[in-house]
Amino acid sequence: MEASHLLMNLLLPPIIIITILLVFPIYFFYTIVHSFIRSFTMEDMTQKVVLITGASSGIGECLAYEYAKRGARLALVARRETMLKEVAKKARAMGSPDVIISCADVANSDHCKRFVEETISHFGRLDHLVNNAGISSSFYFEEASNLTNAVPVMNVNYWGSVYATHFSLPHLKKTKGKIAANASSSAWLYGPHMSMYSASKAAMMSFYETLRVELGPTVTITTISLGFVESEMIEGKHIGLDGKVVVDPSRKDAVAHFFPIMKAKESARLIVDGVCRGDRDVTDPSWLRALYLCKVVAPEVLEWVMRFFFIAVIRRMESFEKRKNGIEAKKVF
Numbered sequence: 001m002e003a004s005h006l007l008m009n010l011l012l013p014p015i016i017i018i019t020i021l022l023v024f025p026i027y028f029f030y031t032i033v034h035s036f037i038r039s040f041t042m043e044d045m046t047q048k049v050v051l052i053t054g055a056s057s058g059i060g061e062c063l064a065y066e067y068a069k070r071g072a073r074l075a076l077v078a079r080r081e082t083m084l085k086e087v088a089k090k091a092r093a094m095g096s097p098d099v100i101i102s103c104a105d106v107a108n109s110d111h112c113k114r115f116v117e118e119t120i121s122h123f124g125r126l127d128h129l130v131n132n133a134g135i136s137s138s139f140y141f142e143e144a145s146n147l148t149n150a151v152p153v154m155n156v157n158y159w160g161s162v163y164a165t166h167f168s169l170p171h172l173k174k175t176k177g178k179i180a181a182n183a184s185s186s187a188w189l190y191g192p193h194m195s196m197y198s199a200s201k202a203a204m205m206s207f208y209e210t211l212r213v214e215l216g217p218t219v220t221i222t223t224i225s226l227g228f229v230e231s232e233m234i235e236g237k238h239i240g241l242d243g244k245v246v247v248d249p250s251r252k253d254a255v256a257h258f259f260p261i262m263k264a265k266e267s268a269r270l271i272v273d274g275v276c277r278g279d280r281d282v283t284d285p286s287w288l289r290a291l292y293l294c295k296v297v298a299p300e301v302l303e304w305v306m307r308f309f310f311i312a313v314i315r316r317m318e319s320f321e322k323r324k325n326g327i328e329a330k331k332v333f
């Protein structure tokens with residue numbers, strides 16, 4: 001081993017531990033005071049322009065209503081036109097002065113370029129970009145025979161957010177705007193049968209954390225880690241082993257027995273509050289922070305608990321629910 005690495009190995013850990021012990025109380029005090037002050041300086045969204053991807057259902061739909069109530073003008077993106085039109089109509093009724101819709105697939109870079117250009121040509125500015133479009137995957141890795149079927153998970157969740165961010169950034173810099181990245185607690189919590197989804201969300205999280213360092217305070221970035229929230233996804237919509245999007249209600253039944261599922265409306269309110277305050281992250285429910293601490297200080301313990309819980313308990317429940325209800329997953333795409 002090079003002498004410089006040996007020296008770093010010896011010196012860096014004690015220096016960092018001592019610095020953390022000395023600085024942490026001041027840092028903790030600073031974050032409390034800072035978040036208290038920020039709660040009084042919440043951004044006024046009246047006439048501001050917000051682009052939301054994945055706005056046709058679930059959390060994205062509720063985000064549209066939450067921004068509408070605050071008087072923002074909206075550009076709503078998703079693939080299902082009829083549902084987008086419905087959301088746009090409700091958003092106008094809830095207070096948004098102007099709403100446009102764009103049918104687009106975020107996994108396609110040209111589509112992302114188009115919907116950002118449409119937003120700018122219609123409104124002339126962009127204040128918030130909310131990267132929310134996402135798709136879940138659900139299978140045990142060793143059961144997959146053709147892994148290319150899982151590629152859309154990365155293309156939608158990760159690349160879809162990266163493309164939209166790339167084309168929006170010049171406009172966000174002009175308005176000193178904000179980006180919200182709806183990742184997931186799955187980005188750092190080990191959720192068996194969700195390896196592809198979790199990896200795409202971890203990539204998303206890592207991308208935005210790096211971007212935050214690159215951009216500094218010019219564009220504020222809020223990463224979002226939610227637990228289970230009511231939506232089409234939580235109803236069991238996911239990409240299966242054959243690459244088709246299916247709805248399998250037994251997934252929800254297995255989870256709902258153990259975890260409280262949050263209302264999408266309430267999550268949307270917390271997200272928009274956090275983004276308007278300029279928070280670094282929004283984690284809801286907040287007890288997830290305790291699990292994150294556990295992952296950092298005792299990762300094995302979390303692994304054991306997740307393994308026992310998901311594999312021993314939930315897998316048994318899934319097969320029980322399927323047998324009981326005779327459920328067959330329904331293909332939707």
Ligand SMILES: NC(=O)c1ccc[n+]([C@@H]2O[C@H](COP(=O)([O-])OP(=O)(O)OC[C@H]3O[C@@H](n4cnc5c(N)ncnc54)[C@H](OP(=O)(O)O)[C@@H]3O)[C@@H](O)[C@H]2O)c1
Pocket residue numbers: 053054055056057058059060077078079080081083104105106107132133134135156182183184185225226227228229230231232233234237
């Ligand atoms: N529900 C949860 O428990 C939970 C927890 C943590 C994080 N999240 C994240 O929250 C976000 C929203 O999910 P949700 O729970 O609200 O589920 P949802 O109801 O299924 O919403 C997903 C949205 O993404 C859109 N979408 C999917 N693929 C797309 C594509 N290729 N191009 C454009 N839009 C696409 C869908 O619209 P179209 O089908 O019309 O295109 C829909 O509007 C996702 O990123 C998800 O990972 C959800």
